[in-house]
Amino acid sequence: MLIREGTPADADAIAALHTASWRSAYATLLPSSYLHGPVAEEHRQQWRTRTAALSPGQLLLTAHQDGELHSFVYLRPAADHSVHVDNLHVHPDRVGTGLGRLLLHRGLAWARATYPGRDVVLEVLRGNDRAIVFYERQGGLRTAERPLRLAPDLVVDEIEYTWPAEPVGRQGEDGPEV
Structure with a gap:
């Protein structure tokens, strides 16, 4: 598995994976007309714009094997x-292989090194139970x-998870850890 920083050349592959992930994870949460309609474009x-504007203050990591994202x-x-984990997606055929955990933890380590003292947050749609369990197992706090x-006529509920900058239960530099 090759893990590297993403580039503008990855935009279309990232968009396709993002769409495949949504179609799989959100099949019962979002209307089919949205998932199989405008979401791909x-x-x-979104990814053409984002990858064209990548800066050192952002992190886009991609995981490839045999030339496929x-x-x-x-x-x-x-x-x-x-620091916002704006997206974390694993191809539906690769869910459960540890790739999500690996990339999340690399992202958390980058955030702590690049933005010390800042919490890391992400949002997940209510009803995406597999992702919710995953984020809680990885130490995310609701x-x-x-x-x-x-979309103008599409509102869903989301849950925010946070990885605090300071470990929960820490009482100070000289105090005991709980």
Whole structure:
């Protein structure tokens, strides 16, 4: 497995994987007309724009095997001074292989090194139970719930997970850890 930083040349492959992941994970959560309609072009435009504007303050890691993209993670600083895991996707045929865990932990390590003292957050759609269990197993703490507008007539609920900058239970530099 080759893990490397993503580039603009990866945009279309990332968009295709992003769309495949959504179609698999959100089949019962989002309308089929959306998943098999505008979402593919939305993702293509999104990733062409994002990869063209990558900066050292962002991280896009891709995992490839035999020339095919199997997973990616994208992190960026957020306006609230956290680091946002904006996307973490594994090809539906590769879910459960450890790729998501590997890329998430590499992303968390990058965030701590690049933005020390900042929490890392991500959002997941309510009902995406497999992802929810995964994020909780990886130490994410449920910190918020809110509606998310994906399209003018499409609103779904999302759950926010946080990996705190300081370990939970830490009482200070000289205090005991709980």
